[in-house]
Amino acid sequence: MIAKSAEALINEQKSHFLIPAERVANVFENNHLDHAFLVLTKIGYSKIPVLDKNQHFKGLISLSMITESMLGLNGIDPSNLSKRQVAEVMQIDVPVVNKENDIEDILHLLIDQPFLVVVNSDNVFIGIITRRELMKSINYMVHELEKQYDVILKKSK
Numbered sequence: 001m002i003a004k005s006a007e008a009l010i011n012e013q014k015s016h017f018l019i020p021a022e023r024v025a026n027v028f029e030n031n032h033l034d035h036a037f038l039v040l041t042k043i044g045y046s047k048i049p050v051l052d053k054n055q056h057f058k059g060l061i062s063l064s065m066i067t068e069s070m071l072g073l074n075g076i077d078p079s080n081l082s083k084r085q086v087a088e089v090m091q092i093d094v095p096v097v098n099k100e101n102d103i104e105d106i107l108h109l110l111i112d113q114p115f116l117v118v119v120n121s122d123n124v125f126i127g128i129i130t131r132r133e134l135m136k137s138i139n140y141m142v143h144e145l146e147k148q149y150d151v152i153l154k155k156s157k
Contacts, residue, residue: 005149013137034081057125059090
C-alpha cells in the first residue's frame with residue numbers, strides 16, 4: 001500500500017501522466033509490415049500501439065517482431081513485409097489501463113513495461129502512460145513530500 005501523503009503528491013501530477021492518442025504514433029492492424037517498419041524506424045520507438053479502423057486497441061508491434069518475421073532459412077528476407085499484415089505478428093497479450101486505475105496498479109504494471117496503453121470502457125485507444133512521465137511525478141513527490149507534510153521517522157525495533 002502506498003503512503004497516502006505520497007499518493008496524494010503523485011496524483012497532483014496525474015494530468016501529466018497521459019500522452020493523448022493524437023500524439024502517439026500507431027499503425028492499423030491491416031497495415032502491411034513494411035509500413036509498420038517504416039513508421040517504427042522514422043519515429044525511433046521500439047514498440048507502438050496497433051489499432052483497428054474504429055480506433056480500438058488491438059495490440060503492440062515492435063521492430064523485433066517485424067525482424068523476426070523476416071528471418072528465413074537463408075538469412076533475412078524482407079520481401080514478405082509487403083505481403084503480411086501487422087495483425088499477423090503483433091503482440092496481443094498486453095496489459096491495458098483506464099483513467100480510473102489507481103496509481104499503485106499503474107506503478108506495478110510499469111515495472112515491466114516502458115509504457116501502458118490507456119483505453120476507455122469500449123476499448124477505444126485514448127493514449128499512453130509512459131514510465132518517464134510517471135518518474136517525473138515521483139521525482140516531484142520526493143522533492144515536495146517534506147515541504148507539504150510532517151514526516152516522522154519511526155524508530156526501528
